[in-house]
Amino acid sequence: MRLLVVDLESKTFEYIMDESLRHSFIGGVGVNTYLMYRFTEEGVTPFDRGNDLFFSPGAFVGTGVPTASRCEVSAISPTGYFGTSNTGGRVGLAIRQCGIDTIWIRGKSESPVYLVIDEGGVFFKDGDLLWGKDTFETTSILKEREGGDTCVVCIGQAGERGVHFASIHGEFYHAFGRTGLGAIMGGKMLKAICLKGQKGIKIRDKRQLKELTEKIRNRLISSDTFGYTRRYGSMVVSDVYNRLGILPGHNYRKGSYENWEETRGRRVFEERYKIRDLACVSCPIGCMHWSKVRDGIYDGYETKGLEVTFALEFGGKLDIQDIPQIFQCVELCNRFGMDVISTSSVIAYAIELFEKGFLKEKDIGFKIAFGDFDSIYKLILMIGRNEGIGNILGKGIRAMKEEFKGSDSFACEIKGVEMPVRDPRGRFDPWMLGLFINVRGGDHLRIRTPVDDLKPFVNDYKYEPLSLKQEAVELLDIPEKIKEAIMGTPPSRIDIVAMTKYGEDYLTLLNACGMCIRPPVLRTIGPSILAEAFNTLFGYGLDDEDLLTISERIVNMAHLFNLKRGLTLGEYRYPERFYSEGIEYSGKTHPPLDRKKVEEMLLRYCELRGWDEKGQVKKETMERLKLWKR
Amino acid sequence: MGKKRIHREDERCSGCLSCAIACSVFNFDEANPSKSYIKLKIDERKERFHISIDEERCKLCGECIKACYYNALRWEDEAPRS
Numbered sequence: 085m086r087l088l089v090v091d092l093e094s095k096t097f098e099y100i101m102d103e104s105l106r107h108s109f110i111g112g113v114g115v116n117t118y119l120m121y122r123f124t125e126e127g128v129t130p131f132d133r134g135n136d137l138f139f140s141p142g143a144f145v146g147t148g149v150p151t152a153s154r155c156e157v158s159a160i161s162p163t164g165y166f167g168t169s170n171t172g173g174r175v176g177l178a179i180r181q182c183g184i185d186t187i188w189i190r191g192k193s194e195s196p197v198y199l200v201i202d203e204g205g206v207f208f209k210d211g212d213l214l215w216g217k218d219t220f221e222t223t224s225i226l227k228e229r230e231g232g233d234t235c236v237v238c239i240g241q242a243g244e245r246g247v248h249f250a251s252i253h254g255e256f257y258h259a260f261g262r263t264g265l266g267a268i269m270g271g272k273m274l275k276a277i278c279l280k281g282q283k284g285i286k287i288r289d290k291r292q293l294k295e296l297t298e299k300i301r302n303r304l305i306s307s308d309t310f311g312y313t314r315r316y317g318s319m320v321v322s323d324v325y326n327r328l329g330i331l332p333g334h335n336y337r338k339g340s341y342e343n344w345e346e347t348r349g350r351r352v353f354e355e356r357y358k359i360r361d362l363a364c365v366s367c368p369i370g371c372m373h374w375s376k377v378r379d380g381i382y383d384g385y386e387t388k389g390l391e392v393t394f395a396l397e398f399g400g401k402l403d404i405q406d407i408p409q410i411f412q413c414v415e416l417c418n419r420f421g422m423d424v425i426s427t428s429s430v431i432a433y434a435i436e437l438f439e440k441g442f443l444k445e446k447d448i449g450f451k452i453a454f455g456d457f458d459s460i461y462k463l464i465l466m467i468g469r470n471e472g473i474g475n476i477l478g479k480g481i482r483a484m485k486e487e488f489k490g491s492d493s494f495a496c497e498i499k500g501v502e503m504p505v506r507d508p509r510g511r512f513d514p515w516m517l518g519l520f521i522n523v524r525g526g527d528h529l530r531i532r533t534p535v536d537d538l539k540p541f542v543n544d545y546k547y548e549p550l551s552l553k554q555e556a557v558e559l560l561d562i563p564e565k566i567k568e569a570i571m572g573t574p575p576s577r578i579d580i581v582a583m584t585k586y587g588e589d590y591l592t593l594l595n596a597c598g599m600c601i602r603p604p605v606l607r608t609i610g611p612s613i614l615a616e617a618f619n620t621l622f623g624y625g626l627d628d629e630d631l632l633t634i635s636e637r638i639v640n641m642a643h644l645f646n647l648k649r650g651l652t653l654g655e656y657r658y659p660e661r662f663y664s665e666g667i668e669y670s671g672k673t674h675p676p677l678d679r680k681k682v683e684e685m686l687l688r689y690c691e692l693r694g695w696d697e698k699g700q701v702k703k704e705t706m707e708r709l710k711l712w713k714r
Numbered sequence: 715m716g717k718k719r720i721h722r723e724d725e726r727c728s729g730c731l732s733c734a735i736a737c738s739v740f741n742f743d744e745a746n747p748s749k750s751y752i753k754l755k756i757d758e759r760k761e762r763f764h765i766s767i768d769e770e771r772c773k774l775c776g777e778c779i780k781a782c783y784y785n786a787l788r789w790e791d792e793a794p795r796s
C-alpha cells in the first residue's frame with residue numbers, strides 16, 4: 085500500500101510504502117484503525133495537533149468490483165472516542181487515482197489551507213478566500229479554479245466553527261456524516277482537498293476479475309431486495325417503520341403517524357418527486373435518486389434524495405410533514421456541513437426541553453415545536469452559524485445534558501453520539517443491540533446482519549425468528565459453522581447476541597473492502613466471495629476465516645483505542661427513557677426494554693468477543709488476534 | 715455494411731462509471747476511467763452525465779454495454795430495453 089503523509093505545519097509531504105498493511109488490515113476502516121491505534125500518542129485530545137486525520141478507500145475501490153466505491157475517514161471524534169465515517173460516490177476512486185491508498189493528514193495549519201493532490205504530489209494553497217463559504221460554494225469555486233474533473237472534499241462553516249457533529253463532504257451530496265470529523269478537519273484549518281489524479285490501478289488478471297465481477301453482479305441482482313432497492317432506494321422501509329411503530333417521533337415518544345404513508349411514505353416519494361436513478365462508482369444497484377419538486381412554493385427545486393434517513397429524522401423525529409420542507413432542511417445541513425442525524429436529534433431534544441420548561445422562549449428568541457418547519461429551520465441556521473442557542477446545540481446532546489440537569493432520561497445519545505432513525509422498543513434485534521454496542525456509539529450503520537429484516541415479533545431477548553424465504557437463505561454467504569451456530573440446522577431462528585457479533589465483524593469487513601451495505605449486498609455477498617475478490621486483486625491466499633479474523637482484529641483495536649480514552653461498559657446503554665417508558669403507536673404501546681435482559685445480552689456479547697465482564701480485552705484474545713504489536 | 719455504433723442515453727445514465735472502468739481494464743489491463751475510450755462528463759451539482767465515445771479508437775468490443783446496468787448503452791441496431 086502507498087500512503088501519502090501530509091504535514092500541515094511544515095507544508096511537506098512524503099510517501100510510505102507498506103505492503104504488509106494490505107494483508108493485515110485490508111484497507112478502508114482497517115488501515116485507518118491500525119494507524120490510529122499504532123501512532124496516536126497518549127493523552128492526545130480531539131482538537132490537539134496530534135489528532136491525525138485519515139482518508140482510506142476500501143481495498144476494492146476503483147477496480148470495478150460491484151458496489152466497491154466506499155471510502156472511510158477516521159480520527160479522534162470531538163466526543164473523545166474513535167471517530168469514523170464512510171461515504172460512497174466518487175471520492176474513494178479519486179483518491180486511488182492519485183496513486184495512493186491512504187491520505188494521512190498530520191498537524192495543524194496556522195491559516196486556512198486547501199490541498200491539491202495528484203499522482204505527482206501535493207500543493208498547499210491559500211484557503212483564506214474559501215473560509216466562511218458553505219460546502220456547495222466551496223466545491224463550485226474549487227472546480228472552477230482547479231478544473232471541472234477535480235473531485236472536491238471539503239467542510240462547511242460548521243466544521244470551521246467546531247460544531248461537534250460537523251461532517252465532511254465529497255462532491256456536494258456525499259457526506260462523511262457521523263462522529264463530527266468535519267470539526268477535526270476545521271480545527272486543522274484544512275478547508276478542502278482537491279483530487280486531480282488520473283492514474284489507473286493495474287489489474288493482475290483481467291479475465292479472472294471479469295468473472296468475479298459478473299458473479300458478484302449476478303448475485304446482487306438475483307436478491308429479492310434488488311428491484312425494490314433500485315426503485316425506492318433506502319425509502320423502501322419508510323412505510324414499514326410506521327406500521328411497526330418504530331419511528332423516532334417527537335424524540336422517541338411517537339412510534340407512528342396516522343398520515344405517514346400519504347405524506348412521507350415511499351409511494352409519495354416515488355410518484356411525486358423521484359425522476360432519475362443515480363449510483364456510486366461501480367454500483368449496479370443504484371439506490372440513489374434525483375428528485376424534483378413540481379408544485380407549491382418550492383416548485384422546480386431539484387436535489388438528490390430522498391434518503392430514508394432524511395425522512396426518518398426530519399420527517400419522523402421532528403414531524404415535518406412535507407417532503408419539500410425536508411429537502412430544505414437537508415440542504416441546509418449539507419451546505420453548513422453538519423450531520424443530518426445529529427442535527428435533527430439535538431433539535432428534537434431542545435424541543436422536548438422547551439416543552440418541559442428546561443428551555444424558555446427568551447433563551448431561544450422564539451417558540452419551538454415538533455412539526456413546525458419555520459422554527460426548526462431557524463434552529464438549523466443558528467447551529468450552523470454558532471448563534472445564540474445554536475451555540476449550545478452545536479456541542480451535541482452529551483454536553484447539553486450537563487447544562488440541563490434532570491433531562492438525562494430523554495437525552496438520546498450513546499457514547500456521545502446522537503441516536504439515529506429507529507426505536508429499539510418495537511423490535512429488539514441484532515441491529516438494535518448493535519446500536520449501543522458498535523464502536524461509534526448511537527449509530528445504526530456499523531452492525532447489520534445478512535438477514536436484516538423487519539417482520540414483527542415479540543421481543544424475547546434471545547432469538548429473532550428467521551423469516552427469509554428459502555431462496556434467500558440459499559443465497560446467503562456466511563461460513564457454514566457460523567451459520568449453524570447462529571441460525572441452527574436447518575436455519576430457523578437467529579441468536580441475537582451471536583448475530584450481533586458476527587454482524588459487526590461482517591460489516592467491518594465490507595467496509596475495509598470498500599463494499600456497500602445495502603440489502604442486496606448483505607443478502608448475497610459475504611466472507612467467501614470477498615476472499616475470492618481479495619485474492620484475485622492482490623494475490624494473497626486468504627480465506628473467509630482469515631478475513632473474519634482480520635475484522636475481529638480491527639474491531640478490537642478500535643475498542644482498545646476507546647478503552648484507553650476512558651470508555652467503560654457503563655456507556656453501553658440506551659438512555660433511561662427506553663427502559664422506563666413504553667412507546668405509543670397506532671393506539672397501541674410497545675413496552676419499555678427489559679434492562680436486566682439487555683445487560684445480560686451485553687455480557688454475553690463481551691464473552692463472545694473474548695472480553696471480560698468489564699469489557700477489557702482478555703490476554704488470550706490479544707494473543708489470538710496479534711494485538712500486542714503488529 | 716456500415717460500422718456498428720453504440721447508442722447512448724444520457725438521461726438514463728446513473729454516473730456509475732462501470733462502462734469506463736470495464737473499457738480501461740479490457741484495453742489497458744488497468745482500471746482507469748481517465749484512460750478509457752468511453753468517458754463521462756459529470757455535472758456533480760446536478761448529478762447529470764454526458765457519455766462520449768472516442769469512435770476512432772473504440773474497438774467495438776461491447777464491454778461497456780455489458781457493464782451498464784442502467785440501459786444507458788446499447789448497440790444502435792438493437793431495440794431499447796426498458
Ligand code: SF4
Nearest residue numbers: 363364367369371600
Ligand atoms: S447501493 Fe446505493 S449507496 Fe450503495 S454503492 Fe450502490 S448507489 Fe451507492
Ligand code: SF4
Nearest residue numbers: 737772773775776778
Ligand atoms: S466498445 Fe469501445 S468504448 Fe466500449 S468498452 Fe469496447 S473499446 Fe471501450
Ligand code: SF4
Nearest residue numbers: 727728730731733782
Ligand atoms: S455504465 Fe451505464 S450508467 Fe454507468 S456510467 Fe456508464 S453509461 Fe452511465
